[in-house]
Amino acid sequence: MSEEQRRQLQQQLWNIANALRGKMNADEFRDYILGFIFYKYLSEKIARFGDEVLEADKLKFTDLDEATEEGLAMVEAVREAAVQELGYFLKPSELFHSLAQRGTNRLDAGGNGESFNFILGDLARILKNIEQSTLGTDSADDFSNLFEDLDLTSSKLGATEKAKNDLVAKVLSHLDKIDFNLSDTNADVLGDAYEYLIGEFAAGAGKKAGEFYTPQPVSTLLAKLVTIGRTKLKSAYDPTCGSGSLLLRVKREAHGVDKIYGQELNRTTYNLARMNMILHGVHYSDFDIRQEDTLEHPQHLGLQFQAIVANPPFSAHWSASPLFMNDDRFSQYGRLAPAKKADFAFVQHMLSHLADDGTMAVVLPHGVLFRGAAEGVIRRYLIEKMNCLDAVIGLPANIFYGTGIPTCVLVFKRCRKNPDDVLFVDASQHFDKVKTQNVMRPEHIKKIIAAYKARKDEEKYSRVASLKEIAENDYNLNIPRYVETFEAEEPIDLEAVAAELTKLEEESRKTDETIAAFCRELGITPPFKA
Template sequence: MTEQKAKLEQQLWNIANTLRGKMNADEFRDYILGFIFYKYLSTKMNLYANKILKPDGLTFQEIEGHPQEAEYMAAIKDAALDRLGYFLEPSHLFSELAKRGNGGGKHQFILGDLAKVLTHIEQSTMGSESEEDFGNLFEDLDLTSSKLGKSENDKNELIVKVLTHLDEVDFDLENTESDVLGDAYEYLIGQFASGAGKKAGEFYTPQQVSNVLAQLVTVGKEQLRNVYDPTCGSGSLLLRVAKEVKSVGAYYGQEMNPTTYNLCRMNMIMHDVHYKRFDIKNEDTLERPQHLDLRFEAIVANPPFSAKWSASPLFMSDDRFSAYGKLAPSSKADFAFVQHMVHQLDDNGTMAVVLPHGVLFRGAAEGHIRKYLIKDRNYLDAVIGLPANIFYGTSIPTCILVLKKNRSLSGAEGNVLFIDASQHFEKVKTQNMLREEDINKIIDTYRERTVEDKYSYVASLKEIKENDYNLNIPRYVDTFEEEDPVDLTAVAAELKALNKEIADTDSTIADFCKQLNIETPF
């Protein structure tokens, strides 16, 4: 399976590089992921239709021109809309368009047909339950863009080349035991993130960090009723949580960026998450939350670090913030996201959020909110310091806050666990990476709440109060490394020997100067 996955990842990345010379990473990401998604939808449609038609001894392609074409097409469309959430006609399948574009070894013009097909996929869902999940999915795939080529023929040439290469790749969707394609899709998203600089943080959380967050919120659980990410990006965090349990009932997320929102929905569908089991919204989470009536068993998030928000006084009557008495500052929304997540957390739930270190010690309103969460609510379960430079686009050190509403369930209601994992990583090129052993150490320490010199400490609430609710990790985990004692006698002897060497050198230089009949430099 690993070999098959690696082969597919390499094939897809090679095809992606066909577009690389034409545009930047952000732009060709949208095209290649869009085309892969189109092929995925086509393959699923073809497999499903053939399954329905098998008792009649027909294939999907054979019903076009059949005497009962209309009846067959209507029946298949109804079934597909319910099961898959969309419908494609046989002539609109990816393989048919790729063949048409490469007909007889010569590239035929298919740009117009391709644009119509992508529109038809979205239109097929109108009026159905899946309409919101498929609406405008392909809006970032602009086939008229000059970045694809100067002339229409140039654009068509490039698109046909990409479709032809993709058509040769086996997605192996008949193997229901495997999610090789979904994993390969995630791999591509990660590859694009690594080359996207600061913009990467808008849509992707590095897998190593996703892994830690996912394991933290699933400790002791085999099933989750639901999982939520208020800043879901491409959905990688939500999907990572699902890998840690046997089943997840439903996925919820909110994403402000329309392009990233589309990518998240594609990612969900590519991982075979049924459209009825995910609800992703395109809105600003803090200003216009979309799931406020729901409570979640697991919440994970990597919000934009220290983002600006309105901090409008009107929010003081919002249930998410009103109990605290203060709002997070408009220049730093970090705690606003925490408050939002706490509000949506179920009584038996766990939330884990990545934040900049400033949330641990900054004062004013943030200090007030921090104190309320610890002293008044006793929600804070753990503080985990991560290495610097593990996120794309920023080198700042970060931390994870783990919060629970009912900490008595884990028997840890009277303390907070501090973990300093900042020195446990491997440097890979310019990026620091958490290794598998580093991740396991964090999770094992969290699960067992073990104390380890220079790594972890369980602080009582009394200690935290004595520190005025400052959570700066060095206050609790002593990371001071004692240096070897200095042998002053040896240092003195070394200095004495150096002074003799200097005197000898000065004498030699003076002798040379005398022989050359020039003035000495000292």
């Protein structure tokens, strides 16, 4: 598929999404359209898999007659193979195309184009059957309640049952016409389109966008930082994984990750992350994403990861319970992160999971670089005792959806190649302005990565600071302390300015005299004293 065809697919899906939207806000209609696309993907995947199973019998999965004993036997054979290989199952009558066709009646030239049969009940049953097809199998946790956010009874879809049904049937009909091109195993066309939609929804979701999406340039930067020098990762982890886009970017940059781990607090976003993984071709056995509060109820204790990335909620609240002083994640630091600023609590949690040969990159607000009290104590311990901070990278302001604050990326390693210093990069002025948003382009990311690899001083951009200098600054990591970005203004020649003012005054006087002379000739009083 060409790049132009790829863009056309993305635009088609976005147009269909807007047709569904109606009065719903971005994060509400996102759940419906992405859920329907996911259902279509699962259907096409099953149909292709069924054809492969039945190839020796020269049969097509969609042609199997479920009303006959022979047909049911064939369906059952495909089911057993599919649940083991794909983790779920759909019968031929439950496939997306079959339902979309049942939902739409094409009228003749004397009609008004199309009408819709009632399919909401069938759709609800089918989505439930997908989840139930996994019960008792290894994939059960990955499909459990996966479609719970597709509330087909919601009044947001329409005031009446007919209105709801007509809208859903219309959307399914439009989606049914789109070829997802799953036969092209070398191109993740649908995965890219899905990512595009998630990004577009985030752009319109305001502050809520930060709950589920990290802008692609930031994801790319973090992914590149943790995969430098690696072509394959054993494991990758994101403790606040949102829609999973950041983890998928790591997988892409590393050309493969054996196992992906994540945790997400928001139930709806957790469902979206699992869909995103499956839709990008990540086998159910190759990801482990849990739904819980990462700080209060961590789900992957005892595991170590080669790559850790995160864009935690900035300055989030947490309990900061004194009981956590007995938690191995926090006990060694002597202080807990403030209850109203959990930024360092996320850092401590992530470091407890970082493997000795691993790299960790996390996006945080600038306050973590210089705030005192408990945060100052934790920051000093990270640098002085653990010596695991490898780099501090300042990003442009206004690059995240829902907040315009400037942010930074902290890079950590347990076993550092440069244990005597920390690299500081000020990339805050390297961006393009796009409408109301600042955007980092590939060339901006490339420059950051080059600076991280080179680890050299570059005027007004990067500097390698010794641990001694950082200690002398009382472990304050504020970037301007280390990277000088002051621009000297051109000196002002006061004598030249005075001469110019005198010249202007003389020209003004001569102009006034000329105007006064004209006024006298006309027999009128000048508007000023000549």
